[in-house]
Amino acid sequence: MLSMMAIFTRRTDRLKRLSRSFPHLPLSPFKWRTTRSMLEHVEASLRSSGGSALLHSPLGKSFVVTSDAELLRFVLVRGAEFYATADINGLEQHFRASTLTDGQAIWPLAHRLAATFPMDHREVGTHILSCIDASLPPQGGRLDATASADALWGEIQTHVLFGRRAPGIAPLVRAAFETLLGRLQSPLVHLWSSWQKLPLAANRRYRRACAIARQAVAAEIARGPSTEWCMLHTLMAQGGHGRNASDALELCMAFFFNSSATVSSSLAWLLWHVAADGPFQARLRREIDADADSVLSMAKLVAMPHLDAAIAETLRMYTPIHLSRRALRDHRACGRYDIPAGTEFVSNAWLVHRNPTRWRDPHRYGPARFIGTRTPGDTYLPFSRGPRGCPGKRISNGVLKLILARILSRWDMTAEPRHGKDFRRCIIVPTLPRELPVWLTPLARLPHTRS
Ligand code: HEM
Numbered sequence: 001m002l003s004m005m006a007i008f009t010r011r012t013d014r015l016k017r018l019s020r021s022f023p024h025l026p027l028s029p030f031k032w033r034t035t036r037s038m039l040e041h042v043e044a045s046l047r048s049s050g051g052s053a054l055l056h057s058p059l060g061k062s063f064v065v066t067s068d069a070e071l072l073r074f075v076l077v078r079g080a081e082f083y084a085t086a087d088i089n090g091l092e093q094h095f096r097a098s099t100l101t102d103g104q105a106i107w108p109l110a111h112r113l114a115a116t117f118p119m120d121h122r123e124v125g126t127h128i129l130s131c132i133d134a135s136l137p138p139q140g141g142r143l144d145a146t147a148s149a150d151a152l153w154g155e156i157q158t159h160v161l162f163g164r165r166a167p168g169i170a171p172l173v174r175a176a177f178e179t180l181l182g183r184l185q186s187p188l189v190h191l192w193s194s195w196q197k198l199p200l201a202a203n204r205r206y207r208r209a210c211a212i213a214r215q216a217v218a219a220e221i222a223r224g225p226s227t228e229w230c231m232l233h234t235l236m237a238q239g240g241h242g243r244n245a246s247d248a249l250e251l252c253m254a255f256f257f258n259s260s261a262t263v264s265s266s267l268a269w270l271l272w273h274v275a276a277d278g279p280f281q282a283r284l285r286r287e288i289d290a291d292a293d294s295v296l297s298m299a300k301l302v303a304m305p306h307l308d309a310a311i312a313e314t315l316r317m318y319t320p321i322h323l324s325r326r327a328l329r330d331h332r333a334c335g336r337y338d339i340p341a342g343t344e345f346v347s348n349a350w351l352v353h354r355n356p357t358r359w360r361d362p363h364r365y366g367p368a369r370f371i372g373t374r375t376p377g378d379t380y381l382p383f384s385r386g387p388r389g390c391p392g393k394r395i396s397n398g399v400l401k402l403i404l405a406r407i408l409s410r411w412d413m414t415a416e417p418r419h420g421k422d423f424r425r426c427i428i429v430p431t432l433p434r435e436l437p438v439w440l441t442p443l444a445r446l447p448h449t450r451s
Contacts, residue, residue: 069378077386096253114391145436149267163230262320275413298398309367315382322350
């Protein structure tokens with residue numbers, strides 16, 4: 001009881017200090033019953049405050065929530081070394097650890113490893129293409145883009161990590177990820193860390209699902225890498241951490257965790273929008289046809305402005321991770337702000353991407369806005385920014401392009417209208433789509449459909 005009182009007093013003091021540091025920010029009380037209502041509340045507070053607000057919960061926890069360019073630059077880029085990425089009160093640690101066996105943080109190694117992904121390696125392209133061809137029906141038909149994107153990325157992901165198909169892994173990882181999303185439906189997760197330690201059935205289910213997924217990935221690591229280009233091979237070839245199976249496990253889990261729903265939700269929306277816009281689809285197909293062989297290599301897809309624009313616009317409108325959380329280690333000054341140690345920031349890329357003062361007609365899908373212009377980092381941050389920005393940006397852009405190029409070179413796509421609510425609105429990947437129906441019709445000029 002006494003320690004609860006102490007925590008509460010500390011949190012109230014912190015709120016007082018925050019209110020002094022950010023005197024002009026509106027204080028927004030807690031009104032959150034579900035994650036969805038919490039997200040809506042955060043967005044409404046930011047809209048009415050013009051970019052930042054102080055959110056305060058009844059359990060005393062407070063956050064600076066912001067889509068303000070100056071604060072975002074400070075938190076994500078200039079002052080990045082003063083910040084630690086706050087995971088969701090340790091909940092994610094069941095899924096993957098954030099430290100290596102020697103106590104060092106995992107993220108620098110994850111960044112180094114992702115940078116070695118070979119975009120111009122023909123074998124990588126060929127393996128990914130074989131995943132695409134095996135996942136989609138050659139004779140065409142009706143697909144749910146959401147389910148197909150998920151299955152396809154699951155296949156590609158295991159190829160990228162282990163250099164081979166590992167069919168059982170992706171569904172187990174996905175099951176653990178889904179249980180995590182389930183846990184995050186309660187705002188309590190963000191406010192009271194001890195809650196996840198209670199012997200509740202849901203907590204036990206989550207821990208069990210994570211343990212099963214981790215065991216399967218550990219067994220795959222024990223089999224060793226199949227090819228020289230896969231992540232596991234690169235990791236094992238490095239000295240130090242690379243030789244340690246526990247570290248390899250945490251790195252693989254970190255890649256699975258961060259890329260699970262981000263790539264597949266982007267892919268599903270990308271396919272649906274391209275399918276829904278016949279003239280744009282034809283333009284994309286002409287761009288790809290200009291170099292027929294280009295569909296075989298990610299490196300050759302680099303100079304494809306319309307393909308790039310389609311992906312960039314999808315990530316703007318359906319930003320998979322729109323909240324990033326950071327905790328300030330020491331007391332710091334940022335422009336007009338004097339920020340106390342321990343301050344927690346939550347950035348909101350979703351609002352940055354849908355801000356009508358920065359984007360014309362922001363709720364309309366319009367890839368043309370990305371053609372022939374450079375978008376400033378303050379206005380566009382689907383992969384976050386700075387040293388803790390996404391290390392998988394190159395991989396996901398390359399893979400998304402290759403998939404779209406392959407599909408467009410083989411099938412014509414049409415979309416069925418969407419019904420009901422678009423998103424599941426969970427907190428980690430709020431734009432996970434519900435069913436997105438798409439029809440594939442084989443293109444007549446394909447060798448196997450020619451008479
Ligand atoms: C469309 C696809 C993707 C998007 C939009 C995306 C977005 C992001 C964002 C916004 C962050 C920062 C999160 C934060 O600030 O809390 C992040 C981190 C991360 N992403 Fe991605 N990601 C994508 C795909 C991938 C892929 C394919 C990989 C790996 C192969 C990956 C690996 C990571 C890792 C390891 C981190 C943590 C980095 C760190 O802690 O420093 N991501 N991602």
